[in-house]
Structures are given as C-alpha cells and as structure tokens.
Amino acid sequence: MKEQGVQKGPGSSSVQIDGEVYEFTSGAETRPEMDRIEPMLLEMNCRLREAGYSPDLTNVLLDVDEPEKEYLLSRHSEKLAIAFSLINTDCHTFAKSVSKVYNREIIIRDNNRFHFFRHGSCSCKDYW
Template sequence: MGLKKTPGWSSIEVDKKVNVFYTGNQTHTQCNEIYKELKELCEKIKAKGYVPDFGFVLQDVEDDEKEHILMSHSERLAIAYGIISTDCHSAIKCISDITGREIVVRDSNRFHHFKDGSCSCGDYW
C-alpha cells in the first residue's frame, strides 16, 4: 500500500553540534566506535543482571537478532556517542587516580587540574 512509518530518532548535542541517530543508523562518521562502545556497555549491564525484554521486538527473528535490534535503538546509539565524545573528564579523573599523577588539561573555558581522581573544577564542566 506504500505506507511507511516515520522512524524514531534521538539526538545529542556535542561541541555545539546536534547529532541525530535513527534506529540501526550506520552512517555516522564514528559508527564503528559507537557500536563498539555500545557492545561493551551491553556486556557490562548484562553482567549486572540486565535481561533484554524481547517483547518490544515485533519482528519474528531469533533471540540474538532481537538483542541486536534492541541494541541499535536510536536512544542507545545517542548515549554511546555521548559517552565516547564527552567522557574525557571522567577518564582523566580515573587516570590521575590509578597513576598517582597530577594532570593539567585546558578545555575551551578553563584549566582542569586532576589529582587523586578529583578535578579542580569540582566536576562543574
């Protein structure tokens, strides 16, 4: 009948640019990194007891394919992109803690002095 459903989408703003994701989107320039991060996140939440609810998948496919469909929802893609794009602050805090080093980094607004897992900005960034 030629009917098409408007696909759901999610967006996230990073560095003053809005990035839009559609379910199953593989056109983003960082697609491989996004799906890698998403896979790692899914493994971690499963280890914490998360069980995917396949009731949301309407296609008649095997469970592993249903899990892939759930994993590639636009919301999850946007979240994974946000993590790989904005996680530097948290990562540097951890690095300063595990290495016992002081690290100074400047972003577009201020200097950040990382020491013992804390930042001078008080996580204001």
C-alpha cells in the same frame, strides 16, 4: 494503518556535544561514527549485563530469533546517541549532567576513587 498508507518511521534521537547536534536514527549503520560507536555499544551491553541488565524482547515484533532481536534492540536511536556521547564527551561532566537532569544519584569508580554524583555535583569537587 498500512491499508490507509500510514507507516511508522524509524525512531530518532539527538545529542548535543560542544554546541553541535548529532542525530541518530534507529538502525543507522551508515553513520561515519559507527566504527567508534560499535565498540562502545558492545562494551555498554557487556557491562550492563554484568550489572544485571537483560534486554526486554517482548515488544520486538519482528519474526526473528532472539539474538537478532537483541541486535536490533541495541541499535535503537537512543542507545546510539548515548554511546556516541560517552565516546565524545568528558564522562565526568556527562555524569554530573545526568544526575542533575534525571535527579539520580550515580556512583562511578575510576582508577583513583569513587565519584558520587548528585544534583549535578560530584563528591570529588571536580578534582579528578
């Protein structure tokens, strides 16, 4: 492909918050929001690892060590967009939407109770 001048561009993802669309590009360290996104990415990675998540590094083709591969993988556009949406939206509404769109059951514990999200609704009947 390189011989033919074809190159793969960086991946991009977007998220809509309060009617405004935010676009993220993989490895986009220059976004003004990165100072807030970075701590959320770190928190997400820690919490997901505690839950058993382990990044799949087999498809990272760069010749770099594993910590660098993990860092690069954590900067994919999808992960940037998710982290940004978590710091900029009401988490309760976000979880309801995810449960509806992805047809998933989600259980989240806050300081007061467990929330069971299913088909876009929450067991607390939005009393949180």
